[in-house]
Amino acid sequence: MEQVLRPIYQERASFPDTLGVILVEKRRKDDPITDTFDAILLIITTDDEVPIFTKHYTDGEEKAVMHIISEKQLHKWLLLGSKRKVVDWLFYGKVYFDRNEFVEQLRSEMWEYPFYGRNMKMGLELSKLVRGYIEGKTFFEQGSHMDAYHHVVESLHHLARLAVIENGLFPEVTVWSQVKKIDPSIYKLYEELITSQEPLEKRLELLFLASDFFIHNRTADGARHIMDVMMEKQQWTIQELYEQEELKMYSINLEVFIEFLVEKGFIQVVKSDSKNEWIYHRDYRVE
Template identity: 65%
Template sequence: MEHILRPIYQERASHPDTLGVILINKRDDAINLTDTFDSVLLIIVKEADQPIFTKHYLYGDTKMVMHIVTEKRLRKWLFIGSNRKLVDWIFFGKVLFDRNEFLYKLRSELQEFPFYGRKIKTGIQFSKLIRRYLEGKEFFERGDYLDAYNYVVESLHHLGRLSVIDSGLYPEVTVWAQVKKIEPAVYKLYEELIMSNETLDKRLELLFLASEFLINSRTHDGAQHIVEVMLTKPTWKIQELHAHEELSYYSTDLEVFVEYLIDKGYIIVEPVIAKNEIVFHRHYRVDKQFIESEYGL
């Protein structure tokens, strides 16, 4: 397959903005690793007009796809964990071009998994977990058990990914195979939800109780990244939090996460009088006394 795609990737490799080119071929032992294509050509560039550019190719009965992705978008995916195939592609794909050892250094970075990288990924996954858990609980309390079930499954997936991240690894496509080895207690919860003979409402009730305990035990680590960011300023408006480069990765989960941390005592709401002197703006600051006792800062 490489010789068929060579003219395509060689042309791209000649561009000064191209950092690396990886070829991923379909494997029988990998579950849809290439999104139904026989080959994937991943090209990483420094900058581009579009953060993602895709082309499809056909050679006889062979389907091929080329993705051109900016370094910024690539790192965003790695932080958020929204494109889990990407880790497999970077680790196991064949390197066809590597400018100034960009891909070699990226692989080393992923293998070493710096502590800072773990903190931000933990924060993002934890914020997603909080939203799914709270929304699922609302459905459960209203008696909408099937909707609650969907949210509980999602929240367990985030719990599983947190377990993998805590162990110093990246969540793979087959994340539950990783969780089974790393944290059997979380895997057992997942098994009980989907395989138990109890009625659905009883299964959900037990899962919410167990999940609440696990969430509380992870709040310390899950809040660390956002707390450290917020300590860089005395107070924050919500838009300032959204606009912060790192906190923007939390996306729509950020506000629910902030409310959760207010409830847990990490963040304090500071009312600031508005122009009409009746309505107050809501500003936010970290409770430094609480944080000092929590993190020993």
């Protein structure tokens, strides 16, 4: 497939806005890194007009995908962890073009400065973990054990990613392989949930007890980002929090996360006057 793609990446390498060209080839038949394709051609560009541009190719037998990604979009993915496979592509792909050593420097930064954006990443993962935990527990208490199981598995994935980020690493596609080495207790928890022969209700019950412990131990670090942002002013409305540039990344998890941090004492509720004397605005602050 490399031979077929060569004219394409050679042409792209000649464009002045192209920063790097990376080829990622499938290593085995069931390799998840290439999204079912035989090869991925990743092209990084300074042009942000179209942050993500994708094309599919085939030579009649094999298939390939070309992703043209803006530098800004790439950094956003790396910061938010929203495109996990891009970490694998950058680390394990073969570099065919590297303008001014952009790709090499990016790889070095990822290895040498893995704590960049760490507080934000931890906050985002904790907010997702908390939402999954709360929703899972609600379903469990209602007797909807399969729905609870779905949310619990999802929340455990966020716990795993949180553990990896805590250790200054980038969560990869095979995050559980990382967690098995970094925090065996979390891996064991996941393994028990998935493979145990205990009744599902019993497994979930034990999982929620353990999750309380893991969440409690990570709340202070996971709350640091949102609290640092909130220190910028004395008091916030919920709308102001939604509109704050960095907090926009919490998306639908923001309100649930704020209420969780209120409950844990990290954020204080402030009542302020409204037009109606019988009701107050509910604002927020940190001390």
